[in-house]
Amino acid sequence: MNPNDANFRKPLEAALHHALTYLEKGDDGDSIAATATLAELRAKLDLPLPDGGVDATTVVDELVAGVDGGLLRSRGGRFFAWVIGGSLPASLAADWMTSVWDQNAGLYCTSPAAAVVEETAGAWLKELLQVPREASFALVTGCQMAHVTCLVAARHGLLAAKGWDVVGEGLAGSPQIRVLTSGEVHSSTMRAVRLLGLGEKHVAKLGVDAQGRLLQSELERELVSAARAPTLVVLQAGDLHMGAYDDFRTLIPLAKRYGAWVHIDGAFGLWAAASARHRHRMDGAELADSWSTDGHKWLNTPYDCGYAFVRDAKVHRDSLALRASYVTMSDAARDEMDWNPEWSRRARGFATYAAIRELGRDGIEALIDRCCEHAHGIVMGVGALDGAEVVWEPTINQGMLRFFDPAAGASDGDHDVYTERVIAEILRSGEAFFSGSTWRGRKVMRVSVCGWQTSAEDVAKVVACVAEILKRRA
Numbered sequence: 312m313n314p315n316d317a318n319f320r321k322p323l324e325a326a327l328h329h330a331l332t333y334l335e336k337g338d339d340g341d342s343i344a345a346t347a348t349l350a351e352l353r354a355k356l357d358l359p360l361p362d363g364g365v366d367a368t369t370v371v372d373e374l375v376a377g378v379d380g381g382l383l384r385s386r387g388g389r390f391f392a393w394v395i396g397g398s399l400p401a402s403l404a405a406d407w408m409t410s411v412w413d414q415n416a417g418l419y420c421t422s423p424a425a426a427v428v429e430e431t432a433g434a435w436l437k438e439l440l441q442v443p444r445e446a447s448f449a450l451v452t453g454c455q456m457a458h459v460t461c462l463v464a465a466r467h468g469l470l471a472a473k474g475w476d477v478v479g480e481g482l483a484g485s486p487q488i489r490v491l492t493s494g495e496v497h498s499s500t501m502r503a504v505r506l507l508g509l510g511e512k513h514v515a516k517l518g519v520d521a522q523g524r525l526l527q528s529e530l531e532r533e534l535v536s537a538a539r540a541p542t543l544v545v546l547q548a549g550d551l552h553m554g555a556y557d558d559f560r561t562l563i564p565l566a567k568r569y570g571a572w573v574h575i576d577g578a579f580g581l582w583a584a585a586s587a588r589h590r591h592r593m594d595g596a597e598l599a600d601s602w603s604t605d606g607h608k609w610l611n612t613p614y615d616c617g618y619a620f621v622r623d624a625k626v627h628r629d630s631l632a633l634r635a636s637y638v639t640m641s642d643a644a645r646d647e648m649d650w651n652p653e654w655s656r657r658a659r660g661f662a663t664y665a666a667i668r669e670l671g672r673d674g675i676e677a678l679i680d681r682c683c684e685h686a687h688g689i690v691m692g693v694g695a696l697d698g699a700e701v702v703w704e705p706t707i708n709q710g711m712l713r714f715f716d717p718a719a720g721a722s723d724g725d726h727d728v729y730t731e732r733v734i735a736e737i738l739r740s741g742e743a744f745f746s747g748s749t750w751r752g753r754k755v756m757r758v759s760v761c762g763w764q765t766s767a768e769d770v771a772k773v774v775a776c777v778a779e780i781l782k783r784r785a
């Protein structure tokens with residue numbers, strides 16, 4: 312018995328107690344927005360570097376007290392900003408165990424169980440998301456790094472096809488890869504382009520139709536204009552304003568005729584594949600070369616969970632795998648390091664495995680359908696109020712609203728300011744949380760429903776809350 316075993320009991324029991332207090336309070340307790348100011352948080356948390364250590368339980372207790380008022384209740388049922396999910400109970404518990412076990416999930420030999428769980432989770436994900444069975448995968452920190460992982464493989468594959476070995480030669484002097492995508496591209500793709508040295512100038516953001524879908528004519532024109540250039544086409548499964556899905560069935564075969572590598576950003580939208588009602592939006596997506604998505608958004612795993620998939624497993628592995636004299640690789644099992652950009656890494660497979668087991672195929676489908684229904688309910692419910700307008704009626708789980716300044720002769724600019732004020736008032740009420748955006752030149756309030764806890768009752772409460780605010784301001 313480790314003489315320090317007892318040292319774990321008190322801080323962990325304190326953590327369990329704090330956790331349950333926090334989780335069981337629900338959304339009617341604290342404000343959903345943070346209430347503490349920056350100065351207040353610094354006053355509590357910005358302590359001098361301690362010379363001596365502090366008792367572990369005290370550290371936990373004081374941390375919990377210190378962050379009070381500075382947390383967003385984004386894990387709950389009335390948080391609709393950005394694209395943020397909660398954590399399912401089994402997944403959260405598995406995430407705790409991940410920290411307890413403290414495995415380095417880099418190699419089979421550093422954690423055999425983590426490697427096997429990850430292997431299973433990857434197979435389940437491919438089945439749920441309709442990614443081809445032969446595709447390889449990596450569990451990474453989020454969709455941003457999933458893009459990086461997929462695009463490392465794309466860069467390697469595209470340049471190898473031109474007789475250029477990017478692993479050995481690097482990029483200097485290589486054929487220039489161009490990136491074709493739509494104007495609705497998420498900026499995480501641009502950062503992947505930076506990290507990979509592809510150059511933002513070599514990204515063409517092409518026009519979209521009224522539904523936010525990349526125009527075939529634009530893509531075709533660009534492909535024809537440099538038919539032999541190594542080309543990466545980045546398509547979108549669910550953008551964060553309209554939830555737009557590109558027309559994969561048409562665009563992917565077109566891009567392939569020019570030898571392009573097609574990558575799909577489906578940070579949340581890939582999950583439509585898990586729903587019979589919404590699956591048609593993914594029609595043709597299985598033809599792509601790589602896909603990235605998140606666990607920590609719509610699957611509702613805790614943070615630090617994204618997934619990359621690459622159709623050509625060999626290209627994926629060749630672009631990332633390393634050998635070192637002190638590292639023992641396994642022939643029969645999965646060595647995660649072969650597929651990931653990290654070396655030492657968190658055993659992310661446990662939380663994903665637990666989330667999928669907790670919900671099952673049916674539960675995941677119900678979660679997707681429920682979020683879409685609730686997004687629709689909020690947008691149409693609030694949009695029907697006096698002084699509100701539906702800007703985008705959700706087709707999946709993303710929609711947009713706008714509010715009108717009631718002052719006589721108010722301009723579009725006034726409505727912009729007013730929309731931001733209404734958002735701020737909703738946050739101040741503590742009842743719900745939305746974020747704003749500028750879409751096609753106008754300020755909007757985005758409605759994004761990803762959390763497993765959002766219920767019809769939450770939808771009704773949100774509509775009532777906004778109605779109250781608009782009435783007061785009218």
Ligand SMILES: *Cc1c(COP(=O)(O)O)cnc(C)c1O
Binds near residue numbers: 394549550551617
């Ligand atoms: C959130 C998001 C990303 C980035 O994902 P992270 O998990 O935050 O790294 C990329 N694309 C889209 C469409 C997103 O919504």
